[in-house]
Amino acid sequence: MSVVKLSGDSSCPVTPHLNSGCGFPAPNAEIFFLEPYTTLNVGGMEFVIGKTSILAALVAIIVATFFLAASRPRKMVPGKLQSLGEQAYLFVRDQIAREVIGKDGDRFVPFLGSLFFFVWISNLMGVIPGAQFPIMSSLAFPVSLTLMVYATYMYIGMKHQGPIKFFTSAMFPPGVPKAMYVLLAPLELLQLVVTRPVTQAIRLFANMFAGHLLLTTFTLAAYYLLSPSIIGVLGSVTSFGVTVVLTGFEMFIQGLQAFIFTLLTAVYIGGSLHAEH
Amino acid sequence: MSVLAEVTGSIGSIGYGLAAIGPGVGIGIIFGNGVQAIARQPEAYGVIRQNMILGFALTEALALIGFVVPFVFGA
Numbered sequence: 001m002s003v004v005k006l007s008g009d010s011s012c013p014v015t016p017h018l019n020s021g022c023g024f025p026a027p028n029a030e031i032f033f034l035e036p037y038t039t040l041n042v043g044g045m046e047f048v049i050g051k052t053s054i055l056a057a058l059v060a061i062i063v064a065t066f067f068l069a070a071s072r073p074r075k076m077v078p079g080k081l082q083s084l085g086e087q088a089y090l091f092v093r094d095q096i097a098r099e100v101i102g103k104d105g106d107r108f109v110p111f112l113g114s115l116f117f118f119v120w121i122s123n124l125m126g127v128i129p130g131a132q133f134p135i136m137s138s139l140a141f142p143v144s145l146t147l148m149v150y151a152t153y154m155y156i157g158m159k160h161q162g163p164i165k166f167f168t169s170a171m172f173p174p175g176v177p178k179a180m181y182v183l184l185a186p187l188e189l190l191q192l193v194v195t196r197p198v199t200q201a202i203r204l205f206a207n208m209f210a211g212h213l214l215l216t217t218f219t220l221a222a223y224y225l226l227s228p229s230i231i232g233v234l235g236s237v238t239s240f241g242v243t244v245v246l247t248g249f250e251m252f253i254q255g256l257q258a259f260i261f262t263l264l265t266a267v268y269i270g271g272s273l274h275a276e277h
Numbered sequence: 278m279s280v281l282a283e284v285t286g287s288i289g290s291i292g293y294g295l296a297a298i299g300p301g302v303g304i305g306i307i308f309g310n311g312v313q314a315i316a317r318q319p320e321a322y323g324v325i326r327q328n329m330i331l332g333f334a335l336t337e338a339l340a341l342i343g344f345v346v347p348f349v350f351g352a
Contacts, residue, residue, distance in 0.1 A: 029349065099327070202338070202342055203337075203341070206342050207338075207341055210341050210344045210345060256330065257334070260330075263331060
């Protein structure tokens with residue numbers, strides 16, 4: 001019988017199982033480093049083509065194709081696809097942009113909508129069979145999205161309020177007793193420059209990392225405990241049931257994290273457009 | 278100086294356990310107050326739910342950072 005190499009454990013000479021002598025191959029951070037399919041060398045820089053990059057490209061193509069196809073028939077009474085695209089757009093415009101920024105947030109809806117649907121569909125890839133890897137669990141992806149958001153709200157703030165006034169109006173909000181400014185100003189500056197992007201990226205990364213790790217653990221346990229004994233049947237069936245329940249919970253968290261990422265982007269852009277009063 | 282006491286084993290688990298105390302209390306406060314607010318003014322359900330979800334995600338981030346850090350910095 002061939003050795004099934006379960007994730008995370010490369011030191012067991014046989015398939016890890018309850019009776020095979022090796023311990024439970026608990027998944028650690030190793031499972032997030034996938035083997036590359038090929039490596040391109042372009043102009044001295046190495047580009048790794050692996051599952052992560054292909055999934056990212058696939059998600060981008062899916063989102064772009066859906067919205068292009070939904071916006072092509074411009075009927076007054078929309079058909080099914082156009083109606084779906086309209087609902088998606090209106091969700092981002094009404095629930096995220098207009099709630100937070102107000103009416104002049106309409107010009108940011110393409111940016112916010114792209115962020116929301118890219119993050120959501122790429123999170124969904126974590127539970128779709130065949131592709132089971134949420135690409136936001138590689139730190140590079142949330143960081144690159146956050147850099148875009150950071151550049152956006154910094155640029156808008158400095159253009160709209162002036163480069164110095166943008167920082168001073170955040171560091172010295174009116175209506176605060178003068179002695180508090182010593183404590184408040186450095187914290188607000190730190191919040192504006194460091195805390196916002198760091199927490200935004202790490203929140204998305206940590207949620208997807210933890211979710212994938214949990215699902216992997218219970219799936220591995222369901223296989224590991226599969227044996228014709230009491231603890232085998234009980235443990236395996238329970239682990240499988242927990243995997244199913246956790247998958248449902250994970251889908252909720254994926255949508256929620258996409259929504260939170262986009263909502264916070266809108267909050268930061270709104271804070272740059274309208275100075276803190 | 279000799280070592281008087283030492284903790285060995287999976288310190289990451291202890292770290293996560295400690296890190297989960299604060300967000301646990303925080304999320305309880307958020308949703309408790311949210312439910313009270315809905316009871317007081319049921320027609321504001323949409324606005325309240327929006328802010329509850331926002332507060333939940335911000336607080337949950339801290340607990341999840343505590344979960345992830347042992348993997349990132351650990352052995």
